[in-house]
Structures are given as C-alpha cells and as structure tokens.
Amino acid sequence: MKVWKALYTTLLSIGYVLTSAPAKAQELSPQAVVDEVYTGIQHIHGYEATPRLIWDISPGAAGDCGYIDSSQYCPRNHTIYITRRDIYMAYQHGDSALAYLIAHEYAHAMQIAFGFNPRVTPISELQADCLAGVYIGLIPNIVFDNQDILEIASFAYRVGDYAWWSRHHHGTPKQRVQAVVIGLRGATNGKGVTACRL
DSSP states (O other): HHHHHHHHHHHHHHHHHHSOOOOOSSOOOHHHHHHHHHHHHHHGTTTTTTTTTEEEEEETTTEEEEOSOOEEEEEETTTEEHHHHHHHHTTTTOHHHHHHHHHHHHHHHHHTTTTTTOOOOOHHHHHHHHHHHHHHHHHHTTOHHHHHEEEEEHHHTTTTTOOTTTOOOOOOHHHHHHHHHHHHHHHHHSGGGGGGGG
C-alpha cells in the first residue's frame, strides 16, 4: 500500500507539471484520440520513420505478422494495429489510456527505426512504456491533466502481468507504471527519449 501511495503522489506531481488546466468534462471519442495523438506524436522524431496506423480491428484478423490477437506493431509492413477489444478495454480507464496504448505501439516502431532496442523482450516492452510516457508528455497542443495521468497509470497497471516464463511477458503491473512515470518525467525534465535508454 505504501508503494501505491508513493506512486499516486508521483503521478499527481507529474500531472501538475504537465498541466494547469481543469479536468476534462467529457471523454474524447476514439477517432479524436487517434487523430490528435497520432498526428501530435509524429513530430517528436521529426516525422521520420512514421508507421502506418490501422485501428478498430477485430481480434483475429490477419496481418503481415500473422493473426492480430491484440494491439501490436508489425515490423514486416511497418504498421501499428490497434484492436477494437483493446480500445474498449482502454476506455474502461478513460480516453488517455487509449493515447498510452497508441504511444506504446508507436514506441515499438521507433525502437527498431532508431535502434533503441530492436529485440522483443520484457525489457523492450518496459522501454516502450517509458517511451510512451515521453511521447505523451511531448505531444504539442494536447494537455494531460491529473485525471488523464491516473487513467494512463491504471491502464498500465492493468495490462502488467506476472508471466515471467512467457515470451509475451511485458513486465509486472508495478514495473509498467514505473516505466511510464520515468517517461513522463523525461518529458518534463528535458531528458526526452534519453530517459528511456537501456
């Protein structure tokens, strides 16, 4: 419980740094989140190596990297796929959770394009969470308030796992939240993506 309280305090302090705007009265639609986040995130690397984004896909659809069971980045065709199921799950936390999901998959494309960490491992997944935090914090003209930061953290916590033996292990709930927090701090303290270097 002490860890969660410390994490909550950290998230609130980051939220204060990122914004001074009041909480949003209404959630943005998935289309608005996709449009605003994906347009805004591309400037961070100077519009280089921008992958194609296909979203609202039914799980089980076929892609160049096989069946699409969940949201993913496919290096074979340099495409990000965001599934309908994951959009629904993100919105159980709020529209900012979808922003985090998009930023996480975008981060995988940038890991390969810029050599951050091209192999898929639990460490690369946590690095993608960290990069997602940086990207979210650096998107121009989009304000993430305290509620948004908590939506991101609660979703990151939810999608963490303890399947250490699995090649699909993405990190524990606590590790995933910590990685996003490091990225958000990197966006506010000027370190940017270097905060996520391994």
